[in-house]
């Protein structure tokens with residue numbers, strides 16, 4: 001492959017999601033003279049906007065989907081190639097794209113994200129949601145649906161069951177409580193009433209521009225560059241786009257055909273045993289498993305609790321698998337248990353000069369006791385920024401230390417219209433029974449949980465407008481012994497901020 005390389009770049013970054021774009025921005029600003037290529041399968045790139053450092057580790061930002069020409073205008077050293085990577089040869093330092101072109105690199109960063117880990121592949125009644133196209137497909141199918149089954153108990157399921165209107169939702173979860181990837185049972189109990197109450201009316205308007213994946217009308221090149229006229233055509237609507245951002249459902253009406261505003265029922269502690277078409281259900285002759293609520297449906301879901309539920313389609317919100325496939329063949333990448341590319345504290349994979357960041361990688365350095373990896377946009381941005389710094393530092397033979405953002409896990413998001421802040425070991429991850437919990441809850445207003453370990457705060461869940469995030473972040477970071485304060489820590493009559501000043 002090496003002698004076929006039509007151009008060799010100092011840095012090649014694969015993936016136009018948050019991790020890849022942030023990496024490119026960092027590289028271009030650190031070494032403006034270096035030639036950088038961004039190779040991405042999707043037709044657009046993601047850009048972080050309105051970045052706000054809320055506190056030492058908490059950050060908020062918005063995400064825009066943009067044509068890559070905008071990025072190229074900002075960084076004249078950058079070439080964007082819209083084509084999927086087909087193969088990689090780490091020995092010859094070459095990468096081949098779907099349109100048969102070969103590019104050389106001195107240093108490569110893989111930021112190819114993940115794809116939905118579906119319950120089953122190739123079943124037309126089972127949908128996953130990842131990018132703009134899959135969200136639009138979901139919306140289209142929903143507009144004709146009377147009942148859907150949502151499987152999974154993480155971020156996507158939590159958002160969908162709250163957002164869908166005009167359609168009955170059966171939510172099947174493995175656990176005893178909703179939202180297991182983010183909450184404990186107490187928080188779930190606090191949130192459950194919002195499921196029935198429904199979400200407040202809001203204007204359905206698009207906050208930021210969205211782009212379609214149609215070919216450019218003028219037949220313009222898929223390669224945007226200030227330097228070269230490299231043409232490619234290895235991309236199209238079937239290639240994976242970048243993962244959606246936090247408020248991906250804003251501006252999209254998730255409405256089924258029913259008049260009812262919402263009806264969500266949760267099937268707890270069950271998994272999907274089988275997914276059958278109506279013909280398969282009939283021929284299976286399982287008369288004992290009479291479908292719930294009768295009726296005739298395009299597809300039936302048999303759950304391990306013995307229920308068979310007919311529906312229009314199934315949403316498999318069951319996590320992500322790192323997109324590693326095209327990079328593995330013929331190379332010696334070490335993979336983690338979750339199938340991500342293993343990276344060390346310099347974001348380097350097991351192959352020389354190959355780095356990885358974002359959803360595709362698994363952080364395999366010795367973590368701070370207060371941090372864990374979760375495949376979130378915050379971490380994709382942080383890793384993208386840090387990997388760019390590492391790559392530039394290695395070229396310049398400069399030392400680089402693990403960034404401070406990996407000291408403490410922090411995440412701000414919104415579920416069921418409540419602000420949610422998660423800090424450190426917010427669910428007592430890895431602490432076993434060696435933890436003490438303090439909880440304060442005001443129905444419909446706030447839920448505050450603090451995780452203590454050896455008298456020190458190691459994690460917190462803050463739901464609602466608690467205004468406690470900065471103080472708690474400080475208490476977690478400084479690891480002060482809080483034993484003398486006891487339950488006063490959550491006493492609503494004490495101004496905790498003043499208390500620790």
Ligand SMILES: Cc1cc2nc3c(=O)[nH]c(=O)nc-3n(C[C@H](O)[C@H](O)[C@H](O)COP(=O)(O)OP(=O)(O)OC[C@H]3O[C@@H](n4cnc5c(N)ncnc54)[C@H](O)[C@@H]3O)c2cc1C
Pocket residue numbers: 014015016017018019020039040041042083084085086111112113114129130131155156239240241242243244245246247248323326357358359360375376377378380413
């Ligand atoms: C519906 C949904 C809602 C979400 N909501 C939130 C939220 O509220 N908060 C939060 O923190 N996180 C959220 N996330 C998670 C978050 O979006 C991801 O963790 C983050 O965007 C990952 O960024 P990334 O750059 O690693 O990967 P991606 O955004 O997936 O980007 C991967 C890029 O690689 C490209 N690519 C893939 N394969 C190839 C190839 N072979 N060749 C070339 N290019 C390739 C793709 O086109 C894409 O541009 C959500 C995810 C989803 C799906």
Ligand SMILES: NC(=O)C1=CN([C@@H]2O[C@H](COP(=O)(O)OP(=O)(O)OC[C@H]3O[C@@H](n4cnc5c(N)ncnc54)[C@H](OP(=O)(O)O)[C@@H]3O)[C@@H](O)[C@H]2O)C=CC1
Pocket residue numbers: 119151152153154155156157159173174180181246271272316317318319320374375376413414
């Ligand atoms: N607001 C936010 O921060 C949001 C973040 N996201 C992120 O986007 C990504 C994709 O979201 P999502 O798909 O919800 O992934 P998550 O990892 O958040 O959740 C996946 C859920 O599916 C469950 N699950 C896995 N396999 C099965 C199975 N075979 N049957 C039943 N349940 C199963 C998991 O349970 P278990 O854990 O027990 O395996 C878990 O509850 C994640 O990285 C998520 O963090 C998405 C939306 C919003």
